[in-house]
Amino acid sequence: MAYTARSRRTTAVLATLSLGILALSACNGDADKDTSAAPSTAASSSAAGSDAGADAPSTAAPGDGGSGSGTGGSSGSGGSTPSSEPGADDGQDGGVGMCETADLGYNVTVASRPVNHALLTATNKSGDACLLPANDLVITIPGLDGASEHMGPAGKDWMLKAGERAYAGILFSRADTAGGKSADKVEIALTASESPTTVPIDDGPVTVNDGQVTSFFGTAEDALTY
Template sequence: MSARTARTARTARRTRLFAATTVALAALALTACEGDTSDTGASAPAASSSSSSPAGAQSESPTGEKESGNGTEGNGSKETNGSAGSTGSGSSGSGSSGSGSSDKSDKGSAAGVSDGSDSDKPGKCSASDVKITAKKVSRPLNHLLLTATNTGSKTCMLPQYPAARFGEAQAVPPVAEATKPQSLTGVEPGKSGYAGVLLSSGDGSGENGYETNTLTIPFEDGSIATVALPAGGVYVDTALTVTYWQTSMDDALGY
């Protein structure tokens, strides 16, 4: 091979090597460009999505409820301040229910509602607020009707029976147990209670009889009522008996 031919061959090899090198470099550059483009393309949509959503835009939560961009709705979302009625004024929460019972208690006290104490019960009658009168009746024979009228301003309770003292008698007459009512007799202002008195036996079997024109009846508080007897007085003997105080005149004269 001549020197000229050898130079020509070397030149051809260099040309082919340069071309191959150029192709390889171009391929590497293309690969690098595709890699940059792929990375940029993956992150770009997220940035675009984030930036394209307005600060106040609404999105749906997993439960289907709409939430604002910052996680609350206005000044108090369901997640932040709770549902209506659980807290805050204007609800029917704990504050109003507590005050309701207090108001009722105050109103009850102001209205003077009875608490069932002894102060609400009628007191015992006294000679100062009860007037007793005595009247002879034609039937039953030898009977006297006592009427106790409440002249006071409050209802009061009469004693069980009138402990009547006729004249100078040292003892009070016995009471007819058959006439005992279920409870004490109370008399309202202007109302009356009644008691019957058997003065003497009708068949003359009584003893130690005497005439008298005075009658006194004591009350449980120590006061004593003086009762005016019918004109001419009354005759009493050992048959003298009284009934319990009754609310009915007929019951008082039934013995």
């Protein structure tokens, strides 16, 4: 009987020890769960902060090397837009000199209308742009005294690019003036200080009793209006 009582006490002690071990294991397990969960929360917070920083606009000034400077550089790298204003010469005004008589080629043709007129066509053959003196054109008709007078409105000096043409109208005879002389050429100079060049009159000769000339124009129609 003593053996049986001792056995029961031993069994009870062992059961109590087993329950304590289970309880302790359970507590350690909960602590492990809390400890393992903490890094996950911290990592999530770190990731969220990183994403927010990527979406935020850059405050770097152009040239600081920030992401915004690349965009600024791209928008400012375009070439300047060329000017569309009349008379624009791509910024070359400072290097353009006055046209000289020898810079241009000339053609004088009798006009069908108006009567007693001829059309002067001047072409820039120099290969470079030059400023054309609009009001200084000197036309001399052999057989008449002095240079032709100017008629029509005063013009304005303008740039004649290489290969471009300018036009002037020449009146060589008045219908209300009797008589005249025959002429088959004219002498042309852009200014009175230059030596003239002699140009034949296409479809000539013509009868001359007067001499008048317009300023230079950009079209033949304008030149023959006066």
